[in-house]
Amino acid sequence: MLSRPQRIRDGFHRLGLFLAGVLLVIGVVLMAFDVVDLDLWHVRREDILTDIGRLALGALGLLLACTALWAIVRGLGWAVSKFFADTD
Secondary structure (H helix, E strand, O other): OOOHHHHHHHHHHHHHHHHHHHHHHHHHHHHHHHHHHOOHHHOOHHHHHHHHHHHHHHHHHHHHHHHHHHHHHHHHHHHHHHHHHHHO
16 A cells, blocks of 8 residues: 555656646647648758758657656656655
8 A cells, every 4th residue: 555645646647647648649740730731742852851850859849848747747746745744
């Protein structure tokens, strides 16, 4: 049986993973719409690397944002569990 602070930390961890997953799905959908808007069949060969680089930079930013969101929620869970540990 887990203690109350441990259950709180686990709950915030799951919440952080869920929110990061939602952000990831939204970001991937928006990136997919961006790829469709690129109109790749009319792009010159020189512009392909620029478009791929822009897409890769967007994916890296999205992954960093998801990681930051998870870390913030996890930190909140740690702080809340410390508060409840002191009141037990």
